[in-house]
Amino acid sequence: xxxxxxxxxxxxxxxxxxxxxxxxxxxxxxxxxxxxxxxxxxxxxxxxxxxxxxxxxxxxxxxxxxxxxxxxxxxxxxxxxxxxxxxxxxxxxxxxxxxxxxxxxxxxxxxxxxxxxxxxxxxxxxxxxxxxxxxxxxxxxxxxxxxxxxxxxxxxxxxxxxxxxxxxxxx
Numbered sequence: 001x002x003x004x005x006x007x008x009x010x011x012x013x014x015x016x017x018x019x020x021x022x023x024x025x026x027x028x029x030x031x032x033x034x035x036x037x038x039x040x041x042x043x044x045x046x047x048x049x050x051x052x053x054x055x056x057x058x059x060x061x062x063x064x065x066x067x068x069x070x071x072x073x074x075x076x077x078x079x080x081x082x083x084x085x086x087x088x089x090x091x092x093x094x095x096x097x098x099x100x101x102x103x104x105x106x107x108x109x110x111x112x113x114x115x116x117x118x119x120x121x122x123x124x125x126x127x128x129x130x131x132x133x134x135x136x137x138x139x140x141x142x143x144x145x146x147x148x149x150x151x152x153x154x155x156x157x158x159x160x161x162x163x164x165x166x167x168x169x170x171x
Contacts (some may be wrong), residue, residue, distance in 0.1 A: 005030050006059075033112030034059030038086070039105055042120040055105035058085045063107040069121075070101045073164060074155040097123045 008030040014023040040053040057063040065088035067074040078088040092099055101125045108114040 003030055005026075005032055013117050017116050029060070031060050031111045033115070034063030034107040034109040035115045036105060036107055039117045040119055042122075044122040044124065045095060046124050047096055048094045048126070048128045049102045049123075050089075051099070053090040053103055053105075053106070053115070053119065053121075055088045056085065056108040057088070057105075057115070058080070059107065059109040059111065060084045061109045061111070061166050063085055063109045066106050068104045068106070069099075074103065092121075095121075097125050 005006055008028055011026045011028055012023055014021065019139065034057055037056045039055045039056055043051060045051055047148045053066055053067070055067070060083075062080065062084055063086055065076070065078050065086055067088065067090050071124045074090055077090045078086055080086050086106065090103065100121055101120050102120055104116060106114055106116045106120040
C-alpha cells in the first residue's frame with residue numbers, strides 16, 4: 001500500500017523468541033509536497049487604506065512561501081503555525097494606485113511541484129478629505145468665484161457698450 005501522512009509516527013518492532021526477546025523503535029517521517037491551504041480573497045480598496053494578505057501552506061518539510069506582484073518580490077512575514085503549517089502575511093500600509101496588480105503566493109519545499117495561487121488588488125483613487133467633502137467645497141467655491149467673475153465681466157461689458165452707444169448719439 002501507499003504511505004500517507006497519517007502513517008507518520010513512532011513504530012515499535014518486537015521479536016520474541018524462546019532464546020530471548022528484542023525490540024527497537026523507528027520514527028517514520030512522511031514527506032509530502034507543499035500546498036496552499038488558503039489565500040486571502042481579492043480586494044478593491046481606496047488609496048491610503050491598509051491591506052493585509054495571507055497565504056497558509058502546509059508540507060513536509062515545512063514550505064517556503066514567497067509573494068510577488070507583477071513579477072517583483074514583495075516583503076512578507078512568515079510564521080510557523082505547527083510543524084508542517086506556515087502562514088505568510090503581506091501588509092501594505094497607505095496603499096497607492098501603483099499597488100494595483102496580481103499578487104502571487106508560491107509555496108515549495110523541494111518535494112514535488114510548487115503550488116501557486118494568486119489574488120487581485122485594485123486600488124481606487126480617492127479625493128482627499130472626509131469623503132471628498134473638502135474637495136467638493138473647494139470645487140464649489142472656485143466655480144462660484146468663476147461665475148461671479150463672469151457675471152461681473154458681462155456687467156462691465158454691457159455698461160461700456162451702453163456708454164459707447166450714448167457717446168455715438170451725442171456726436
